[in-house]
Amino acid sequence: MSKENNDLKKIASQVRRDIVRMVHGCQSGHPGGSLGCTDFLVALYFKVMHRKPGFDMDGKNEDLFFLSNGHTSPLLYSVLAHAGYFDKAELASFRKLNSRLQGHPTTHEHLPGIRMSSGSLGQGMSVAIGAAITKKRNNDPSIVFSLHGDGELQEGQNWEAAMFAAHHKIDNYIATIDYNGQQIDGPVDQIMSLGNLHAKFEAFGWDVVEIEKGNDVEFIAAELLKIRSEHLGKGKPVCILLPTQMGYGVDFMMGSHKWHGVAPNDDQLKAALAQLEEGLGDY
Amino acid sequence: MKKYSYTEKKDTRSGFGAGLLEAGKRNENVVALCADLIGSLKMQDFIKAFPDRFTQVGIAEANMIGVAAGMTIGGKIPFTGTFANFSTGRVYDQIRQSIAYSNKNVKIAASHAGLTLGEDGATHQILEDIGLMKMLPGMTVINPCDYNQTKAATIAAAEFEGPVYLRFGRPVVPIFTDADQKFEIGKAWLVNEGKDVTIIATGHLVWEAIKAGEQLAEMGIDAEIINIHTIKPLDEAAVLKSIAKTRCVVSAEEHNRLGGLGDSIAQLLIKNDPVPMEYIAVDDSFGESGTPEELMKKYGLDDIHIIAAVKKVLQRK
Structure with a gap:
């Protein structure tokens, strides 16, 4: 194992601690999906994305990321803090009055690292595609990433965007679907089945790639780098299906929709933190 | 009473088309999107002059609003074009979250507003759009009165930083304002x-x-x-x-x-x-x-x- 990959694991463990502590701190928020997507976002920000130092809204000549499933905001905030966009001490203000760390991500409070508000589901794919078009028009070779919940794909706007991206050959864009099979009311297959998602995106004209191990940060990083170098610029938007486990890393939160939007109590926090190494130091 | 007269009638949407072309000439960052209503929105001249700066979205207004919001990241100034009904009520949450709350520099160009859309009837005659748009924090709402004012308002909207709702109409109406008027947003x-x-x-x-x-x-x-x-x-x-x-x-x-x-x-x-x-x-x-x-x-x-x-x-x- 390289030192770098070891670092990725340390970061992921720290981010998970942050998520659980942030949600506990305000007794609200969405730990399940945040924990499940931690490995993806850590791999993306710390291994895959080409980022400039500092932050400006236009993000020219650097890769962009858009979080469409905005309820996983504690994950994004923790990753942004550890990536250097703001001081990790600010994570303690999550969902509290006068905070820049709103319940769902927003540009409104001018938090560095955020380029679009999200929370009302189904809007992020359109936004990411728009940003990708502007990159092409600006002859900017950097690319655009986005993350979406699987349940979120029940929103029709996604399929408008999917059709559009293929028609306009948006091939500087990678959309990743958090394929955890859970949504607030229960398993996706029981609430509103997505059917064969792989075939659906392919039928819409996308290049669909599956990453087998959605909670293995090293594996994801290697796969993302491969996808980035082999699948872009070929006339098709790229969709990654990423099977994850909701609540991954905390045994009693794993694999169930029950921790989609519930905060742990004091005992549960203690039990969760006992399972997560303090990789970089708590905020 | 000051005397106002006119020698010509034109639709305000044609004023938008002319203004969009002029705004496009003045600033290469001005881009346009349309949801399958190019002719109705009078966007042909812009498209002919700047084919690479136009995006056809098809009949998918929600996606159009989101794509336009995303296009602003990197410095573009997008004008979305469709009827006022489909520019507002149909896409209210997309405008609210991705444009207004996100403070994106999108110009929502809305034609065929109000009763004067005429024969198509109430499904298309939105009479609630000004209310919907003015309730959004940070949204500028403009409703010009004739061809010349609409053209000037369109140019001013492109030069203004921030989200704008620009409302105009379908029928030909008298042109009674000056062709070379200076349009100042927010000034009666x-x-x-x-x-x-x-x-x-x-x-x-x-x-x-x-x-x-x-x-x-x-x-x-x-x-x-x-x-x-x-x-x-x-x-x-x-x-x-x-x-x-x-x-x-x-x-x-x-x-x-x-x-x-x-x-x-x-x-x-x-x-x-x-x-x-x-x-x-x-x-x-x-x-x-x-x-x-x-x-x-x-x-x-x-x-x-x-x-x-x-x-x-x-x-x-």
Whole structure:
């Protein structure tokens, strides 16, 4: 194992601690999906994305990321803090009055690292595609990433965007679907089945790639780098299906929709933190 | 009464088309999107001049709003184009989250607003759009009155930093404002100075207000006419200055009485200087099929109804 990959694991463990502590701190928020997507976002920000130092809204000549499933905001905030966009001490203000760390991500409070508000589901794919078009028009070779919940794909706007991206050959864009099979009311297959998602995106004209191990940060990083170098610029938007486990890393939160939007109590926090190494130091 | 005349009639949407082309010439960052209504929105000239700066979205307005919001990241100034109904009600949450709350520099160009869309009927005749848009924090709402003003407003919207809702219409109407006018967002235009009553009009109702003013002058009533093209932010100083003199108001707009320009004026009066006021607006109903002229008459949005409202408000002084 390289030192770098070891670092990725340390970061992921720290981010998970942050998520659980942030949600506990305000007794609200969405730990399940945040924990499940931690490995993806850590791999993306710390291994895959080409980022400039500092932050400006236009993000020219650097890769962009858009979080469409905005309820996983504690994950994004923790990753942004550890990536250097703001001081990790600010994570303690999550969902509290006068905070820049709103319940769902927003540009409104001018938090560095955020380029679009999200929370009302189904809007992020359109936004990411728009940003990708502007990159092409600006002859900017950097690319655009986005993350979406699987349940979120029940929103029709996604399929408008999917059709559009293929028609306009948006091939500087990678959309990743958090394929955890859970949504607030229960398993996706029981609430509103997505059917064969792989075939659906392919039928819409996308290049669909599956990453087998959605909670293995090293594996994801290697796969993302491969996808980035082999699948872009070929006339098709790229969709990654990423099977994850909701609540991954905390045994009693794993694999169930029950921790989609519930905060742990004091005992549960203690039990969760006992399972997560303090990789970089708590905020 | 100051004399206004016209030699030509044109649709305000053509003013938008001309303004978009001019804005595109002035700034290479101006781009346009359309949801399968290029001809209706008069976008052909822009597309011909700048084919690489136009994006056809198809009949998918929600996606269009999101794509436009994303395009601003990297410095583009997108104009979205479709009918007012599909520019607002259909995509309200997309505008709210991805444009207004995110403070994106998108210009929502909305044609065929109001009753004057005509024969297509109520499904397409939105009368609630001004209310929907003005309730969004940070949204600028503009409703120009003729071809020249719409062209100037379009150019001004491109130069303005921030989200703009630009509302215009389908039918040909008199061109009575200057071709080379300077359009200042948020600044009222004093159409006619008077002392007896203030008529505050927007959009297609400005010409009706002028016609009413001429007839009122013959009756010995000296009407001050103000054109509010920017409904938000409202030029409060211009309105308050006028009513300090006339002590009564008639508002006139092609919109539901609830939530439109009239309500903005009424709120201003209540807080600062309550005087009698009458509304010329659609009285909380949907429209229906008919010619624009027939509809404006039936729903009380013409010079005759403005004159009646003036007489009524004068009695309440």
